[in-house]
Amino acid sequence: MIISLSKIELSITFELHHSTPLSTRLWTLAKVFLKLSTFGFGGAHATIAMMNDEAVVRRNWLTSEQFTEGLAICELLPGPASTQMGIYIGYLLGGQIGxxxxxxxxxxxxxFIVVFLSWVYFEFQEVAQLEAIFLGVSPVVTSIIIAFCWKLGKQAVTNYFAKAIAVCVFFLSLFYQVSLPVQLIGCGLAGLWFYYFKNQINYWNQLPNFSLLSVCLFWQLIPIEILAFFSFFTWEKAQNISLCFRLFFLELSHPILERLLIIIPPTLLIRTTPRAMLTVSTFWGWERIEDFFCPLSWFFLKAGSLVFGGAMVIIPMLKFNLVNQFHWLTTTEFVNGIAIGHLSPGPVTLTAAFVGYKIAGFLGATIATVAVFAPSFIFIMIAAPLLLKLRNNLKVSAFIQGVSPAVVGAIAAASVSLLQVTLSKSTLFESIIAGVISLATLIALLRYKTPTWVLVPCGGIIGLLGTVINNF
Incomplete structure (x- = not known):
């Protein structure tokens, strides 16, 4: 039985309003979430468990059912679920201010912890000891991503249609580098067709209700051979449908692009990054903030708005844009930035601060962090009354079912290139160490459920010891 948001708010607000002043509630909220952010190691699931302990077990702010309902809502939204859950709890207890x-x-x-670690990394990355530590940390992070992909795949890839989506996205991301948001939208629409409209009596008559143009984008991504192979249509029908959609898309593309050029600010269309790899900014980043304010803001707003499934899902989009397209980070820096996100407490999405620090120092880190978390605040604070209705919408559920296997394929493609860089070291001994650490991490994660905050420091220690032994 689904509890409506209005009932939850009325019951909790009524009880707390008459027993505890608002200022006291807000101060308590601040103390609790400052503590969670400072000591919340172990990733999103560990942090959510700590929130449950604070809000349900120790303080009786919410019932178990209310907490579970809120978590289900936050999991439905794009962005980091742990951050959204914290905002959701604050909203129920203290309104918009809470x-x-x-x-x-x-x-x-x-x-602030991530910014400090980023400063240490870029300031002392040439120091041999720091290189040795990240020799062990990098394979741990790569294995964490692979293990996450495996676990997510077991949940999301459950039928032949989901397998087809995952495989298509894997190859499109790995070999053709098709934009991930376009792929996710296309696969979500495919899920909407397969899981919802296909089961309706007149689903073709309902097709215009979810944007014919978006369907056209999807047909640009999926070859007709795949459609015919998985028996979605006969070969002739697949060819005819694909041709019709391609012609229709070409007819609409020019006026649509002209309108987009009017809407999008010109500064977002200017390539502000050089062909060579971007160098490290100064600490404050005053010399770059003017050039990179709009690109940083726009990119991380997209990253926080378009990626479903939590912080780890954002990795393929980050790698494709930051490493391959913009050349803001090297692949090694990218892996080490994710490692710093795991080393620090709080959400792993704070890797955005690492990226922003390299590009434009402390100011860049601040802009990237604000942009990547802004959608989470907006979704909870503005759209909260609609979230429960949205969660029970069959069309939304079908869209998410199409996106989930696409995320698996994108993470798998990113894992391949990350693993290649992780194992390609300057010496054979270092490559062997990286391979052993990576394999041991996978076993520890999948077999023994070891927390990530334990594995990352252990990897750094092993890398340091291995380097010392090799030098002898």
Whole structure:
């Protein structure tokens, strides 16, 4: 039985309003989420478990059913679920002000920790000891991504249609580098067709209700051979449908692009990054902030708005844009930035602060962090009354079912290139160490469920010891 959001708000707000002043509630929220941000190691699931302990077990702010309902809502939204859950709890207990306080307090301490670790990394990355530590940390992070992909795949890839989507996205991401948001939208629409409209009596008559142009984008991504092979259509029908959609798309593309050029600010269309790899900014980043303010803001707003499934799902989009397209980070820096996100408490999405620090120092880190978390605040604080209705919408559920296997394929493609860089070291001994650490991490994660916050420091210690032994 689904509890409506209005009932939850009325019951909780009524009880707390008459027993505890608002200022006391807000101060308590601030203390709790500052503590969670400072000591919340172990990733999103560990942090959510700590929130449950604080809000349900220790303080009786929410019932178990209310907490589970809120978590289901946050999992439905794009962006980091742990951050959204914190904002959601703050919203129920203190309204809009409570949501702001809970969200900021959950992010700020971990943000400063990531900025400090980023400064240490870029300031001393040539130091032999630091290189040795990241020799062990990098394979751990790569294996964490692979293990996450495996676990997510077991949940999301459950039928032949989901397998087809995952395989298509894997090859499109690995060999053709098709934009991930376009792929996710296309696969979501495919899921909408397969899981919802296909089961309706007159689903072709309902097709215009979910944007014919978006369907056209999807048909640009899926070859007709795949459609015919998986028996979605006969070969002749697949060819005819594909041809019709391609012609229709070409007819509409020019006026649509002209309108987009009017809407999008010109500064977002200018390539501000050089062909060579971007160098490290100064600490404050005043010399770059003017050139990179719009690109940083726009990119991380997209990253926080378009990626479903939590912080780890954002990795393929980050790698494709930051490493391959913009040349803001090297692949090694990208892997090490994710490692710093795992080393610090709070959400792993704070890797955005690492990226922003390299591009435009402290100011860039601040802009990237604000942009990547802004959608989470907006979704909870503005759209909260609609979320429960949205969660029970069959069309939305079908769309998410199409996106989930696409995420698996994108993460798998990113894992291949990351693993290649991780194992390609300057010496055979270092490559062997990286391979052993990577394999041991996979076993520890999948077999023994070892927390990531334990594995990352252990990898660094093994890398340091291995380097010392090799030098002898």
């Amino acid at each position: 949501a702001l306080i809970a969200g900021f307090c959950f992010v700020i301490p971990a943000f």
